[in-house]
Amino acid sequence: MSLITENLVVLNLDSPDRHAATRVLAQALADEGRVTDLDGFLADVRKREEQMPTGLPGGIGIPHARSAHVTEPTLAFGRAPQGIDWGAEDGPATLIFLIAAPEGGGDDHLKILAALARRLMRTEFRESLMNAPDATTVVDVVTREVVNP
């Protein structure tokens, strides 16, 4: 199964805050069957978020959790042109990556998420996601860069 599908891409995320934005992306995960218990998963993400907000410099938010309610490692991607405060010092986040990892995931699966995390540090990767015209392009970019590098 794929790390990301077109249904897991939200190009116009206009939620008022990060918790609402996370819920929108998590709902997409639940709709795709990647998350079995939406509220349980959100509670896990929130717990991580409360330890330390996951906003990063450069307009990125990476809410994430290892959760028993996740069936397989999955990425939901959201783009918020107006920006959503994610706790980063340099301003709101415009690229949101909700990373869902199963509790006892095998090594191979987790390696894909590790590769994804590394790509997030590359400017070209961020830019091509920022400029992607549609969901298909986003899925293509992620698949090309992360899944089949």
Place this chain on the structure above:
Amino acid sequence: MKFVGVTSCPTGIAHTYMAAEGLEQAARAAGHEIEVETQGSAGLEPISPETIAAADAVIFAVGVPVRDRGRFAGKPLVEADVKKAISDGPGLIAQAVAAVEEAQANPEAFAESQAAKPAGSRGGGLVSKVDSSAPVGTRIRQWLMTGVSYMIPFVAAGGILIALGFMVAQLAGGKEGAIVVTKLYALTGPPDPNPTHIINIVTDFNPADGMHWAALLFLVGAASFSFLVPILSGFIAFAIADRPGLAPGIVGGFIASTIGAGFLGGIATGLIGGFVALWISRWKVPKGVRGVMPVVVIPLLSVLITGAALILILGRPLKALTDGLASWLHGLSGANLIVLGSHPRPDDGLRHGWAGQQDRLHVRHNRPGRRGHRDREHQPQGHGRRHGSRNDAATGTGAGHHGPAPAVQ
């Protein structure tokens, strides 16, 4: 320059790897080399000791404590939150470069700052071979190997000294020298001023007598051997429970050694001591008691439980098993006993050939390692018994007759 780094974060799926990427990009951009160990959830690939040894400095960008931190000791260190490596990798690399230059410019101050750190974070701290994420079978092997690795120096020192002792004894005392050296000399005086053949080489050492030199070598080697089981047991427990395991493991191992349960007993007490100490150290106790846990409660209870378990429950079956194995091996070849080690019996291979000699001298079939060299072997049986019982009453130790202090053997 060459750097090594460790990144980690609470969840272990995102920041860890972003931070590693941040450090690698920044190092490359500045013309340095770096290898980063990502202590995340996607499998741990430890940096090789050679790479660490070759590194100029260490960078920790972590959200949770570094695993096996001792590996990186003794190098200039830059430590920061994991987010710092993501937001400002170049800044961390620059700090590392500065730390290296500072250490080079002022090596004495650097050495002092290293020495001031607590023992656990330095290279000299005790380490175990245990990877806590390994499967159970692997961990059992790692516990045992930790014990063995700490025991090896005692084996080496003791074995070579005893061998040298025999060699010198044969040169100085002729054919019987190797037997005599195990029987006639001790580190403590004879228990009674009555005429005796036991020579206390502490008070009566004669540099002109070759046999005294042989006895010196033999007795120091035997002392080293008497630590084999306690150290094996202690460091098995240490591998399981860390520092709290040492006391129950070593004491349990000493009892195992004393009652003749040998290495099997030592392995048992190592495992018991380790798990008891681990279990007690995980008790949830009120804040006021927490301070005395490592000082009083854990040692007291873990030593008592381990010792009692061996004496009351496991001691007899383990001794029987050890004796059974020992006599079986004895049937194969007398010299191999030490491998199973019911106890160090360096003279074992020679004993049978000298049985007649021993009987003539009224020597009981003592195991010198177990009963100690102050035993009254060269006296008539009756005297030996009388002295033995008096000695027990005088010392009044629980280990009693069969448990001389380890330093003696």
